[in-house]
Amino acid sequence: MVPHLTTALTGPLLELERQVIEAQGDIEHWLRRQWLAHPAPFYSSVDLRNAGFKLAPVDTNLFPGGFNNLNPDFLPLAVQAAQVAVEKMCADARSFLIIPENHTRNLYYLQNVAALVDIITKTGLSVRIGSLIPDLAEPLVLDLPDGGRLTLEPVRREGNRLKLDGFDPCSILLNNDLTSGAPAILQGLDPAQTMLPPLHAGWATRSKSKHFSAYDGVAHDFSGLIGIDPWLINPYHALCGEVNFQAREGEECLADHVAAMLEKIRVKYREHGIDRDPFVIVKADAGTYGMGIMTVKSPDDVRDLNRKQRNKMGVVKEGLSVTQVLVQEGVPTFESLNAAVAEPVVYMIDHFVIGGFYRVHTGRRVDENLNAPGMHFVPLAFDQSGSFCDCGARPDAPMNRFYTYGVLARLAALAAAVELEKTDPEGEQS
Amino acid sequence: MVPHLTTALTGPLLELERQVIEAQGDIEHWLRRQWLAHPAPFYSSVDLRNAGFKLAPVDTNLFPGGFNNLNPDFLPLAVQAAQVAVEKMCADARSFLIIPENHTRNLYYLQNVAALVDIITKTGLSVRIGSLIPDLAEPLVLDLPDGGRLTLEPVRREGNRLKLDGFDPCSILLNNDLTSGAPAILQGLDPAQTMLPPLHAGWATRSKSKHFSAYDGVAHDFSGLIGIDPWLINPYHALCGEVNFQAREGEECLADHVAAMLEKIRVKYREHGIDRDPFVIVKADAGTYGMGIMTVKSPDDVRDLNRKQRNKMGVVKEGLSVTQVLVQEGVPTFESLNAAVAEPVVYMIDHFVIGGFYRVHTGRRVDENLNAPGMHFVPLAFDQSGSFCDCGARPDAPMNRFYTYGVLARLAALAAAVELEKTDPEGEQS
Numbered sequence: 001m002v003p004h005l006t007t008a009l010t011g012p013l014l015e016l017e018r019q020v021i022e023a024q025g026d027i028e029h030w031l032r033r034q035w036l037a038h039p040a041p042f043y044s045s046v047d048l049r050n051a052g053f054k055l056a057p058v059d060t061n062l063f064p065g066g067f068n069n070l071n072p073d074f075l076p077l078a079v080q081a082a083q084v085a086v087e088k089m090c091a092d093a094r095s096f097l098i099i100p101e102n103h104t105r106n107l108y109y110l111q112n113v114a115a116l117v118d119i120i121t122k123t124g125l126s127v128r129i130g131s132l133i134p135d136l137a138e139p140l141v142l143d144l145p146d147g148g149r150l151t152l153e154p155v156r157r158e159g160n161r162l163k164l165d166g167f168d169p170c171s172i173l174l175n176n177d178l179t180s181g182a183p184a185i186l187q188g189l190d191p192a193q194t195m196l197p198p199l200h201a202g203w204a205t206r207s208k209s210k211h212f213s214a215y216d217g218v219a220h221d222f223s224g225l226i227g228i229d230p231w232l233i234n235p236y237h238a239l240c241g242e243v244n245f246q247a248r249e250g251e252e253c254l255a256d257h258v259a260a261m262l263e264k265i266r267v268k269y270r271e272h273g274i275d276r277d278p279f280v281i282v283k284a285d286a287g288t289y290g291m292g293i294m295t296v297k298s299p300d301d302v303r304d305l306n307r308k309q310r311n312k313m314g315v316v317k318e319g320l321s322v323t324q325v326l327v328q329e330g331v332p333t334f335e336s337l338n339a340a341v342a343e344p345v346v347y348m349i350d351h352f353v354i355g356g357f358y359r360v361h362t363g364r365r366v367d368e369n370l371n372a373p374g375m376h377f378v379p380l381a382f383d384q385s386g387s388f389c390d391c392g393a394r395p396d397a398p399m400n401r402f403y404t405y406g407v408l409a410r411l412a413a414l415a416a417a418v419e420l421e422k423t424d425p426e427g428e429q430s
Numbered sequence: 431m432v433p434h435l436t437t438a439l440t441g442p443l444l445e446l447e448r449q450v451i452e453a454q455g456d457i458e459h460w461l462r463r464q465w466l467a468h469p470a471p472f473y474s475s476v477d478l479r480n481a482g483f484k485l486a487p488v489d490t491n492l493f494p495g496g497f498n499n500l501n502p503d504f505l506p507l508a509v510q511a512a513q514v515a516v517e518k519m520c521a522d523a524r525s526f527l528i529i530p531e532n533h534t535r536n537l538y539y540l541q542n543v544a545a546l547v548d549i550i551t552k553t554g555l556s557v558r559i560g561s562l563i564p565d566l567a568e569p570l571v572l573d574l575p576d577g578g579r580l581t582l583e584p585v586r587r588e589g590n591r592l593k594l595d596g597f598d599p600c601s602i603l604l605n606n607d608l609t610s611g612a613p614a615i616l617q618g619l620d621p622a623q624t625m626l627p628p629l630h631a632g633w634a635t636r637s638k639s640k641h642f643s644a645y646d647g648v649a650h651d652f653s654g655l656i657g658i659d660p661w662l663i664n665p666y667h668a669l670c671g672e673v674n675f676q677a678r679e680g681e682e683c684l685a686d687h688v689a690a691m692l693e694k695i696r697v698k699y700r701e702h703g704i705d706r707d708p709f710v711i712v713k714a715d716a717g718t719y720g721m722g723i724m725t726v727k728s729p730d731d732v733r734d735l736n737r738k739q740r741n742k743m744g745v746v747k748e749g750l751s752v753t754q755v756l757v758q759e760g761v762p763t764f765e766s767l768n769a770a771v772a773e774p775v776v777y778m779i780d781h782f783v784i785g786g787f788y789r790v791h792t793g794r795r796v797d798e799n800l801n802a803p804g805m806h807f808v809p810l811a812f813d814q815s816g817s818f819c820d821c822g823a824r825p826d827a828p829m830n831r832f833y834t835y836g837v838l839a840r841l842a843a844l845a846a847a848v849e850l851e852k853t854d855p856e857g858e859q860s
Contacts, residue, residue: 124458
């Protein structure tokens with residue numbers, strides 16, 4: 001079951017897909033060299049938007065949830081990719097500590113943690129789960145919807161190593177995005193106790209604008225490689241600093257950016273013969289979980305916020321207040337399944353695409369964000385891994401469409417790798 | 431559909447499988463370190479025999495055919511493993527030349543070449559097929575049973591590089607076992623034009639006795655790791671030099687070895703409570719394709735050969751005469767499917783298990799060799815990849831049985847890696 005593109009504008013995307021499929025050899029060769037220069041994060045997931053005329057990553061998650069939504073047929077692919085990642089990190093590794101988010105009531109999230117534990121365990125590593133829940137004194141056993149169980153154990157610090165009772169892990173896999181910053185217990189650890197991804201991948205350090213700046217470079221080089229307009233794979237973005245929604249500060253700056261970007265999109269729409277009204281997405285430059293996200297079709301939309309909207313935009317996860325705001329070109333979603341909007345999410349371990357799923361949502365419009373609080377979606381696992389194409393088939397054959405998704409997702413993961421190099425507090429600043 | 435073990439003696443194997451599953455962490459950790467010290471061959475396939483009381487590799491092929499028999503569901507796993515192998519070899523690789531066997535009439539073999547081309551092409555490399563057929567002047571287009579086509583092109587030498595018309599490959603993948611030695615056109619090539627596997631992996635250099643000597647060491651170390659009698663995974667073997675079947679020379683030496691080995695097996699059978707008549711396999715120490723293989727239950731069997739049997743044993747592929755003969759403990763086959771004998775073959779690319787299949791044969795006894803000339807088997811693809819286990823399930827659950835097969839196959843591939851190091855004409859002799 002593969003969602004359909006329900007737009008009359010399939011022409012340009014078919015053309016983009018054709019160019020990707022035809023350049024497969026050049027693309028894989030180019031990516032092999034890129035990964036040598038910029039090692040991929042341990043894992044990542046990338047949200048894509050397929051507008052028919054345009055296909056672009058809109059969010060790159062370095063602490064991916066949703067591993068439970070992947071097609072179980074591709075589990076061997078995930079395990080093998082994790083084996084490669086573990087070998088690169090440390091062939092001598094025996095034990096992994098996974099640090100999840102602190103939500104103990106979100107069963108879907110816990111099922112994701114269980115899926116991660118399963119993948120890493122199947123590589124032959126010993127895996128336990130360490131929790132940052134503040135008052136956790138005893139192991140906490142949680143029952144999962146599928147009948148399985150997770151045991152969260154309190155982490156403790158011994159010298160410069162992080163441990164559980166009777167467990168001194170070689171590596172620590174973060175599945176916690178550290179929105180409120182890296183807690184002291186995770187700082188200054190023994191470098192031999194590898195932290196994956198590094199602490200500065202947390203949302204307290206990361207920003208979407210830095211990610212998309214890195215993606216600008218990647219998209220530029222890739223577009224040159226296959227000979228396309230970079231705009232076809234790269235949404236415009238701009239950063240608006242010093243916004244305080246509650247105090248109504250910075251609104252004019254934001255309105256100006258929105259107006260300028262809507263105009264730039266209109267120019268591109270005319271150039272490519274696209275008869276649509278542009279829109280932009282306004283979101284917090286740091287943070288995740290789809291809080292503080294707004295669809296804007298006119299500069300007036302950000303001038304006339306009511307109190308409720310201001311409150312919604314003003315805080316993101318764990319109560320951080322928004323000051324930097326990203327204005328991003330809206331890429332409408334034209335994939336649908338039985339009239340429901342479907343948005344692809346692609347998963348990677350190291351630089352390998354290991355599958356993905358669609359977020360299928362019936363109650364939303366094509367220009368709304370599906371990864372929003374309270375959002376209920378039905379996951380639909382990809383029925384192809386997306387790791388290779390079939391040159392003999394049509395560019396929009398499912399295997400080829402998923403391959404194109406996999407290529408775009410790898411570009412976003414590559415941008416994340418470049419971003420992490422640039423923001424590495426111990427690395428050279430470029 | 432998974433074959434059944436049709437023996438009352440499942441006890442010991444179940445015990446072996448249990449020990450493998452329980453030691454999964456130690457095994458994977460140990461293998462990771464082994465692969466660092468002994469890089470795996472580019473690809474390999476391993477024939478296993480499952481006797482219920484014993485499970486052992488009996489043949490390790492470094493030029494595997496049969497990729498067309500693998501489960502198509504695991505194609506992504508093969509492609510990903512090939513990506514890793516290519517990255518290790520040379521991230522800058524763009525083009526691969528495959529050199530197949532010269533059989534242009536064996537459609538099953540050609541279908542295997544097509545499957546290999548597909549796997550390598552899907553990694554993003556440009557692949558063409560160069561043939562060593564002596565008088566080939568023009569490209570030869572061959573139609574395949576599945577409707578596909580293969581084009582074999584004449585190879586030519588330019589200086590120290592091997593080329594096709596308009597094609598200067600980075601790497602050469604041999605799928606030709608070079609039984610009659612490496613032809614001059616393949617010798618002294620530019621080292622930058624990587625040959626996979628190296629020329630000395632050809633059967634003109636390789637010998638089964640060197641392989642099983644290397645396997646002795648691997649099996650010894652592995653058995654120590656998980657605490658089992660190495661005999662449970664390692665058949666006895668002995669080498670008989672200077673045998674000439676036609677001239678009836680060396681028969682007594684052979685009969686003595688057979689007698690001694692039958693007695694050693696009887697001792698082990700008594701030790702493990704196995705109520706069976708032992709047998710040994712006598713085969714050429716070099717060569718492949720199952721020619722020159724004999725099942726022997728008594729020393730007299732090798733003394734009273736008639737002319738036909740002597741002729742059959744005296745030559746192997748491409749008319750080479752046998753002088754060195756390997757005497758190997760026979761491991762009976764107790765897996766069956768609807769009363770047909772089923773023998774597993776496990777496939778690897780680099781050190782990754784990517785699946786396998788059963789050779790299912792109705793017309794043979796449990797103590798005969800299934801890989802014999804004129805043999806017709808039905809391939810039954812594994813329905814699990816064999817790349818990981820499920821610790822929560824029974825040791826003989828299909829996933830776990832295939833994992834155990836994958837572990838044994840990897841031990842044989844590791845032995846091949848050690849063997850190739852020892853026989854490398856440019857390496858240090860150990």
